[in-house]
Amino acid sequence: EELHFERMISSIYVFGFVFCLVCYLFRWKSRPKNFPPGPLGIPMLGVAPFAGSKLENYLASFYKKYGGVMSFRLGPKDWVVLNDLEAITQAFTKQGESFSGRPKSVVFDQLTQGCGIVFANGDRWQHQRRFVLTALKRLGMGKRTMDAIINEETNRFIASVQLAGGTEYYYFIQIRQCVPRPTGTIVVFLPFLRFIPPFKQKFQKMVDSTEQVIGIVKIVIETVASHLFLLPSFIPPLFMLFKLYFADIISQIAENHKQSLDENNLCDFIDIFLSDMKKQKGDFFTKLQLCHLIRDLFVGGIDTTTAALGWGIVCLLNFPECQDKIHQEIDQIIGKLNYAVPNMSHQEKMPYLRAFIQEVHRFQTIAGLNIPHCVTEDCILYGYRIPKGTPVMSNIWFVHNDPAHWQEPQKFRPERHLDGDGKFIPSNRVIPFSVGHRSCLGVQLAKAELFLFYAGVLKHHEFQVDPNFGLPDWSRDDGGTLKTPKDFTVCIKER
Numbered sequence: 001e002e003l004h005f006e007r008m009i010s011s012i013y014v015f016g017f018v019f020c021l022v023c024y025l026f027r028w029k030s031r032p033k034n035f036p037p038g039p040l041g042i043p044m045l046g047v048a049p050f051a052g053s054k055l056e057n058y059l060a061s062f063y064k065k066y067g068g069v070m071s072f073r074l075g076p077k078d079w080v081v082l083n084d085l086e087a088i089t090q091a092f093t094k095q096g097e098s099f100s101g102r103p104k105s106v107v108f109d110q111l112t113q114g115c116g117i118v119f120a121n122g123d124r125w126q127h128q129r130r131f132v133l134t135a136l137k138r139l140g141m142g143k144r145t146m147d148a149i150i151n152e153e154t155n156r157f158i159a160s161v162q163l164a165g166g167t168e169y170y171y172f173i174q175i176r177q178c179v180p181r182p183t184g185t186i187v188v189f190l191p192f193l194r195f196i197p198p199f200k201q202k203f204q205k206m207v208d209s210t211e212q213v214i215g216i217v218k219i220v221i222e223t224v225a226s227h228l229f230l231l232p233s234f235i236p237p238l239f240m241l242f243k244l245y246f247a248d249i250i251s252q253i254a255e256n257h258k259q260s261l262d263e264n265n266l267c268d269f270i271d272i273f274l275s276d277m278k279k280q281k282g283d284f285f286t287k288l289q290l291c292h293l294i295r296d297l298f299v300g301g302i303d304t305t306t307a308a309l310g311w312g313i314v315c316l317l318n319f320p321e322c323q324d325k326i327h328q329e330i331d332q333i334i335g336k337l338n339y340a341v342p343n344m345s346h347q348e349k350m351p352y353l354r355a356f357i358q359e360v361h362r363f364q365t366i367a368g369l370n371i372p373h374c375v376t377e378d379c380i381l382y383g384y385r386i387p388k389g390t391p392v393m394s395n396i397w398f399v400h401n402d403p404a405h406w407q408e409p410q411k412f413r414p415e416r417h418l419d420g421d422g423k424f425i426p427s428n429r430v431i432p433f434s435v436g437h438r439s440c441l442g443v444q445l446a447k448a449e450l451f452l453f454y455a456g457v458l459k460h461h462e463f464q465v466d467p468n469f470g471l472p473d474w475s476r477d478d479g480g481t482l483k484t485p486k487d488f489t490v491c492i493k494e495r
């Protein structure tokens with residue numbers, strides 16, 4: 001009788017287990033009604049085992065089957081994917097109000113405390129976005145003053161390279177060490193133009209350590225993505241890093257700015273923020289927000305611009321005929337005289353350099369899957385129903401590589417952006433900065449940095465392959481979210 005009882009208990013357990021499993025599978029299979037179609041993968045992991053390291057290619061492979069809007073499951077979550085320009089524009093521009101949220105993430109919520117701009121949501125995000133845009137304009141974005149700052153930084157870059165090289169004509173630089181300097185300091189200049197000498201050293205430390213912090217955060221995010229359950233243990237060290245590298249230093253600099261603030265002469269980002277902080281009450285103008293905002297401009301601006309410049313140099317080395325054409329254009333339009341300094345008004349007359357830059361953006365898409373968005377309310381896209389809170393990926397990489405729109409997309413060809421008369425054709429199919437309500441805030445600054453950097457450096461110099469290193473290849477750094485070139489050395493020669 002005891003045996004019979006034990007058997008009964010075991011059967012109940014087995015039955016219970018099978019029942020739970022069936023319920024789980026049933027739930028796992030189910031999706032919201034009229035949700036965009038797409039692969040579910042396997043229970044618990046979703047498509048993770050099948051996607052490989054290039055998620056953008058994997059998602060693009062479903063384009064023929066599902067069209068511009070599809071979905072896929074990653075871990076326990078359903079994501080919506082926008083796989084072509086039309087779907088991205090419809091969602092981010094035409095329905096931008098509903099598609100401009102950022103998904104909730106335990107790591108980022110903890111790290112940012114809901115502040116900053118890149119991962120902010122709702123009223124705070126809208127408010128800060130307006131503030132940053134106005135502040136950038138007040139600081140001379142798109143004006144000659146900004147050109148002058150960028151040119152100064154380009155010259156500083158050349159000087160630092162000359163020092164590093166030691167010999168008269170050849171300068172060997174390690175790209176990841178040197179390129180961040182000019183771009184890093186330009187982004188940083190915006191907040192800190194009113195430079196205060198005692199902080200110079202600390203500030204330099206912050207610039208130097210940014211790359212390091214970004215590297216660590218990237219690794220952590222990647223690890224977190226593959227081991228979701230380990231999430232909480234990463235948060236304290238991440239937060240410590242933020243405090244150590246950014247918050248403390250920025251707070252001290254802000255305090256110093258506050259003491260010598262001149263309302264009639266607001267010179268930098270911190271000045272403008274502190275002045276508005278005095279006038280406006282509420283949650284949005286706090287010191288904590290200032291620290292997070294500057295961190296976001298820093299991280300959002302440095303790594304991206306560095307990657308774009310790095311890929312540009314890799315292209316110049318791999319396609320020296322492009323460099324020759326840029327040299328010719330510079331000689332013709334700007335000239336070789338020292339006082340002939342490049343500025344953004346030269347752009348109009350330099351179609352080849354613009355075509356080159358646009359092709360680099362297309363050919364090496366830095367943010368292939370963009371920063372994730374999420375829908376802030378239930379909405380309908382292409383007839384599909386997408387419930388509030390659903391995370392959304394947009395496949396910028398595929399927009400740049402769709403063979404229906406680009407002939408031989410795997411080939412680097414700046415000429416595809418020129419018309420029969422050699423005029424530059426700005427393409428709305430090259431969208432490295434994304435589009436719509438949440439698109440990159442630094443787009444004008446980044447464009448100016450890239451144009452003035454190439455024009456400024458190539459005016460008197462050329463990039464050559466370092467014979468000891470060889471030609472850098474196209475493999476990406478293992479960093480994860482952004483596609484950056486691997487470290488390489490290059491020779492910069494006076495011409």
Ligand code: HEM
Binds near residue numbers: 301438440445
């Ligand atoms: C080549 C350089 C750059 C590239 C390729 C780039 C790309 C991007 C992309 C793809 C996004 C996400 C847009 C979206 O969510 O739809 C973004 C957001 C952002 N970028 Fe850039 N960016 C660059 C340079 C900069 C610079 C120099 C700054 C600094 C001023 C900057 C500041 C920002 C900020 C603040 C956001 C967040 C906007 C928001 O969430 O509302 N970026 N960028």
